[in-house]
Amino acid sequence: MINARLFLVAFASFGLVIAKPATAAGNDEIKLTFLGTGAPRPSHDRYGPAILVEAGDYKIMVDAGPGMRERLFQAGGFEMLTSVDHLLITHLHFDHTISAPGLWLTGWLFGRKVPMNVYGPTGTAAMMANFRTAYDWDIRYRTTVGVHQEGSELIAKDVGPGVFFDKGGLRITAFDVEHMPIDLESGESLGLEGATLGYRIDYGDYSVLFSGDTRSTPSSEIIPMGKGVDVLIHETQVPAPGDTPEARLANVSLSVHSTPAQVAYVFNQTRPRLGVYSHIIPPEIGSDELLGLTDYSGRMLVAEDLMTLTIGREITIGRAEGAGTDIFTESNVVEE
Numbered sequence: 001m002i003n004a005r006l007f008l009v010a011f012a013s014f015g016l017v018i019a020k021p022a023t024a025a026g027n028d029e030i031k032l033t034f035l036g037t038g039a040p041r042p043s044h045d046r047y048g049p050a051i052l053v054e055a056g057d058y059k060i061m062v063d064a065g066p067g068m069r070e071r072l073f074q075a076g077g078f079e080m081l082t083s084v085d086h087l088l089i090t091h092l093h094f095d096h097t098i099s100a101p102g103l104w105l106t107g108w109l110f111g112r113k114v115p116m117n118v119y120g121p122t123g124t125a126a127m128m129a130n131f132r133t134a135y136d137w138d139i140r141y142r143t144t145v146g147v148h149q150e151g152s153e154l155i156a157k158d159v160g161p162g163v164f165f166d167k168g169g170l171r172i173t174a175f176d177v178e179h180m181p182i183d184l185e186s187g188e189s190l191g192l193e194g195a196t197l198g199y200r201i202d203y204g205d206y207s208v209l210f211s212g213d214t215r216s217t218p219s220s221e222i223i224p225m226g227k228g229v230d231v232l233i234h235e236t237q238v239p240a241p242g243d244t245p246e247a248r249l250a251n252v253s254l255s256v257h258s259t260p261a262q263v264a265y266v267f268n269q270t271r272p273r274l275g276v277y278s279h280i281i282p283p284e285i286g287s288d289e290l291l292g293l294t295d296y297s298g299r300m301l302v303a304e305d306l307m308t309l310t311i312g313r314e315i316t317i318g319r320a321e322g323a324g325t326d327i328f329t330e331s332n333v334v335e336e
Contacts, residue, residue, distance in 0.1 A: 028204045029312040030055045032231070033320045034278060034303045035071035039235075040095040043283035047071055047305055048095045051210065051233070051278065052084065055170050055203035060086040061103060062199065062210050068099035069106055075306060077324020078331040082111040088172070089120030090212030091179060091196035092127060101131050108151040109142065111334040115153035119164065119172075121195040128156035160195070161221075171202045175221040177214035179256050198222060206230050206311045209272075213279065216258040216266050226270035230311050233303070234263045235279035238293065250282070257281060260293035267296045274315050275300035 031054040038046030048065020052072065061068070061084050072080050084107060090096055104116040118128050132154050143149045157164075165172040179196035182189055198212040198221070209226050211234040216222060226232050237257035240247040258266075267275040275298060277290060287302035294300065301317075308318040325331040 027056065028206070029310055030201070030203050030206045030208055030230075032208065032233075032309045032311070033075055034305060034307045034309075035068050035075065036065045037278045037280055037303045037305055037307075038065070038283040039237075039279050039281045040093070041281070041283055042066075045305065046280060046283035048098070049235075049279045050099065052080075053201055053208070055201065056168055058086065058168065058170050059084045060088060060172075060201070062088045063090055063096040064099040064103055065095050066098055069102040071305060072103070073324075073326075075320035075323065077322075077326050078110055078328055078333045079324040082107050082333045085112060085114050085116055087116065087118045088199055088210075089118065089124050090177075090198065090210065091121055092123050092194065093213070096213075097127065100128070101135060104131075104154055105135060105138070105152075109147060110328060111151075111331075113148060113150040113335055115151065115155045118154065118156040119159050119174075120156075121160075121174075121197050122158050123194055125156040125158050128154050159197070161197075169203055173200045173202075173225070174198070175200070175225050177212045177222065178217060178220060179213045179215065182255065198225070200225050200229065208311060209233065211235055211258075211266075213256065214258060215256055216262045218265070220266060222266055223269045226266070226272060229270065230273045231276060231309060231315065232267065232270055232272035232274075233276045233278050234258065234266060235281075236260055236263050236277055236290070237281035238285055238290065240282070253281070260290060261295065264294045264296040267294075267298060267300065271298060273299065274309070276303050276309070277301070278303040 033052040035050040035052060036047035038048055047067035049063045050065045050068035051062045053060045053062060064087060087100060087103060118124060139152050159174050161175050163171055163173045174197045177196050177198045196212055198210055200209045207229045208231040209229045211222055213235055235258060237254060239254060240250040290302055306320050308320045310316045
């Protein structure tokens with residue numbers, strides 16, 4: 001169930017709360033479905049990071065964390081599994097990429113006949129090529145016994161900062177975020193190759209920004225990119241207390257993630273219509289505690305798995321579950 005505090009915050013923020021079965025986004029709206037709001041740590045309640053964006057005719061997945069395929073099926077059945085053909089990767093950590101093959105191959109196997117298009121930072125194309133090689137036998141096996149070959153293609157492109165997609169009224173802009181390893185004392189890079197990205201998606205009059213994983217300093221690119229955005233989705237990590245080996249290991253990642261205080265700074269600088277926490281570390285932290293640690297007077301909430309946000313003149317909250325067909329032979333998803 002969606003946390004009661006979440007609804008309280010939403011009511012105070014918008015003057016309305018809508019909790020109803022998921023429907024498709026309107027022609028001029030953006031709809032978000034939070035399929036996973038956690039991080040690398042396993043959780044029964046918060047699966048790995050994955051957010052579905054629906055805008056016009058486009059269905060775009062942002063990151064593909066553990067359990068994404070199952071959450072997508074839970075949200076929209078075979079209709080949703082076979083309709084997503086664009087994937088944005090923020091960076092190449094396993095908790096953001098491990099379900100990419102599942103999205104690609106499951107959608108294809110059960111009816112999708114267009115390629116899966118993947119965009120991400122340097123190294124994305126090479127990673128997807130490795131996935132394609134790893135599952136070459138699987139694809140050849142299934143096409144040999146009669147599965148359609150169309151849709152088995154995996155097209156990946158490395159992207160850098162700037163607009164890289166501008167079609168049908170949908171514009172996607174990538175920007176660098178601060179998630180690469182640094183020396184904590186000097187702030188200097190530790191020399192690891194690669195990049196990490198955030199994304200801003202604009203459709204019609206509405207927009208949403210995804211921070212990706214980031215430590216968000218005052219020089220964060222999220223600040224100029226986020227000004228005027230409708231919804232800003234930001235990750236966070238709350239430091240683990242104590243000095244156990246587990247606490248010390250958990251806190252290693254504080255140098256590349258954002259505390260609630262750092263997120264509050266970003267929200268106060270950008271002032272989105274709605275600030276949202278997702279990719280929450282640790283996944284078991286309650287929304288009351290997390291919101292209590294955030295010194296921000298604007299509208300915000302803590303995302304939950306299967307929560308939806310529809311961004312239009314109003315921003316409304318719903319829950320996506322059971323909207324599609326669960327039995328394949330009753331689904332009518334295979335296009336002739």
